[in-house]
Structure formats: structure tokens, C-alpha cells
Amino acid sequence: MSSFRSAVITFPGSNCDRDMAMALEQVCGGETFRVWHGDADLPDRLDFIALPGGFSYGDYLRCGAMAARSPIMRAVIAAANRGVPVLGVCNGFQVLTESGLLPGALLRNAGLRFVCREVMLTVENSQSLFTSAYSQGQQVRIPVAHHDGNYFADDATLDRLEGEGRVAFRYAEEVNGSARAIAGVLNDAGNVLGMMPHPERMIEAAHGGTDGRALFESATRALVGA
Amino acid sequence: MKVRVSVSLKPGVLDPQGRAIQHSLEGLGFKGVHDVRAGKLIELDVDDSVTDAAIEDMCKQLLANMVIENFRIERVAA
Numbered sequence: 274m275s276s277f278r279s280a281v282i283t284f285p286g287s288n289c290d291r292d293m294a295m296a297l298e299q300v301c302g303g304e305t306f307r308v309w310h311g312d313a314d315l316p317d318r319l320d321f322i323a324l325p326g327g328f329s330y331g332d333y334l335r336c337g338a339m340a341a342r343s344p345i346m347r348a349v350i351a352a353a354n355r356g357v358p359v360l361g362v363c364n365g366f367q368v369l370t371e372s373g374l375l376p377g378a379l380l381r382n383a384g385l386r387f388v389c390r391e392v393m394l395t396v397e398n399s400q401s402l403f404t405s406a407y408s409q410g411q412q413v414r415i416p417v418a419h420h421d422g423n424y425f426a427d428d429a430t431l432d433r434l435e436g437e438g439r440v441a442f443r444y445a446e447e448v449n450g451s452a453r454a455i456a457g458v459l460n461d462a463g464n465v466l467g468m469m470p471h472p473e474r475m476i477e478a479a480h481g482g483t484d485g486r487a488l489f490e491s492a493t494r495a496l497v498g499a
Numbered sequence: 500m501k502v503r504v505s506v507s508l509k510p511g512v513l514d515p516q517g518r519a520i521q522h523s524l525e526g527l528g529f530k531g532v533h534d535v536r537a538g539k540l541i542e543l544d545v546d547d548s549v550t551d552a553a554i555e556d557m558c559k560q561l562l563a564n565m566v567i568e569n570f571r572i573e574r575v576a577a
Binding site for chain 2: 335342377378380381383384385450
């Protein structure tokens with residue numbers, strides 16, 4: 274069994290890329306490559322691609338809008354379409370919706386304030402390759418830190434997401450006004466997950482909790498059969 | 500030639516910034532403001548040869564997010 278190969282994309286203004294790389298190295302093991310937004314190509318044979326949190330391109334125009342059109346995203350979109358797992362956290366989630374890999378959009382928080390605290394989430398789908406190490410309906414505590422996390426999609430899209438089990442995580446409390454309290458969504462094929470909460474900030478006891486570990490364990494389990 | 504692109508949130512998309520502006524206007528004592536929607540104005544200086552279709556493509560591919568926003572294009576004499 275070859276070892277786990279992951280990549281973390283760094284955009285100008287990303288600030289959770291190192292945390293994401295640490296989480297992948299510590300939980301998934303193997304090799305984690307750091308890839309710059311201006312690169313045209315990804316490393317070969319990747320098992321996992323992560324788009325980290327931050328404020329790519331200063332959130333100019335719309336959060337994630339410029340990053341979604343950066344050179345490396347063409348390679349990320351192609352990899353996602355080939356079935357490579359892609360996780361976008363926070364700004365990474367915004368980049369995924371802006372790039373069209375995930376439906377919907379992330380609007381300014383309904384309360385207009387930047388929300389930076391730990392929140393309770395419910396695992397709504399424990400069958401996905403990102404969530405199989407959680408149990409269905411499990412309550413987990415994961416931090417959020419965002420100004421634009423208010424998930425929006427039209428009703429038909431929301432109904433389809435719910436009907437197809439593509440809501441991976443839901444807020445168990447009011448956080449940002451997201452439609453149907455959606456905190457994380459999967460793409461049609463199940464290999465792309467976007468979520469506003471930061472699982473990479475909850476992987477060791479020193480973080481104050483370890484509820485984020487299972488996400489990375491799920492990915493490892495799915496890919497290298499660990 | 501100057502082109503003005505107005506980007507606005509689609510009807511039905513909650514606009515918390517617009518709502519906050521409305522509350523501030525009320526706080527300042529202005530009466531009769533029923534609703535406020537905040538948008539963006541993007542001005543482009545383009546070659547005369549740039550077609551309407553090309554500008555529309557710019558809007559769809561980058562300047563507006565078609566999930567939540569509408570756009571309006573207006574050519575302005577320099």
C-alpha cells in the first residue's frame with residue numbers, strides 16, 4: 274500500500290494552510306505537499322487536496338472569487354472531476370462554491386458580525402469518505418472563524434442536497450443564518466466537501482478537543498484502507 | 500470607452516448589509532425608507548472593439564456570481 278499523498282494549496286492571503294498541512298501530516302501521515310496558487314500543476318498521484326482557510330486575495334470582489342480563477346484551480350477542478358477527494362475549509366469552501374465545484378454561495382453572516390468561537394455540529398451523513406469515522410447524528414465541537422459563512426442556495430437546490438444526503442454537517446445552534454443550518458456540503462459524486470468550521474483546529478488535546486480528527490481519519494481509511 | 504457594470508443581489512437573497520444601512524438611516528431620523536439593497540459598481544475602461552458579448556462573459560465568469568447576483572451593463576461615452 275503506497276503512503277498517503279496530500280496537497281495543501283496556498284493562495285495569497287491563506288492563513289490556515291500550515292494548520293491544514295499539520296493535520297494531514299499528523300493524522301493521515303504520508304507526504305503533504307505545499308502548492309502555490311500560481312502553479313499550473315499538482316504533484317502526481319494525490320490522494321487528497323485541501324483548500325485552506327484565510328482571506329485569499331484579500332476577499333476582493335467576493336470571498337474566494339479570485340482564488341477560484343487562479344492557475345492552480347484549473348488543475349484542482351480537473352482532479353476533482355477525476356474523483357480525487359477535495360476538502361475546502363472556510364475560505365476553501367468559498368473557493369469551491371465560486372469555482373462551481375459545489376452548489377450555492379456563502380453570504381455575509383446574517384448577524385453581520387465576524388463569528389469566532391467553537392460551535393456544535395451534527396454529523397448529518399456519516400457515509401461519506403470525509404465522515405465515515407463519525408457516527409450518524411454525532412454531535413461534534415469544532416471552531417468557526419468567518420464573516421461570510423451564511424450558506425445560500427435556492428430551495429430546489431437545498432431540497433436536492435438534503436434528498437441526496439449531501440448535507441454533511443449541520444449547525445446544532447444558530448451561527449450565521451445559513452439556509453437550513455447547513456455547515457458543510459458534498460458534491461454530487463461525494464468526493465468534494467466544503468465546510469465553514471475548521472476541523473484542522475481540533476486534532477490534538479492542546480487544541481482543546483479532538484473532534485476534527487475523525488474527518489482526516491475518514492479520508493485515510495477510505496484511501497489507504499488504514 | 501467606459502463601461503459601468505452594476506452588480507446587485509438577486510431579489511430574495513437576504514442582504515444583511517442593506518438591512519444594516521436601513522437601520523442606520525432610521526437611527527439618523529430619516530423616515531419612509533422601506534428597503535435598502537447594497538450592490539457594487541465596477542467601472543471598466545475598454546477598447547472600443549470589446550463587444551457587448553465579451554463584457555457579458557466577463558460578468559458571468561468573474562464580475563458577478565450568478566447564484567446570488569444580477570448584473571447590468573451600461574456603456575458610457577468617455
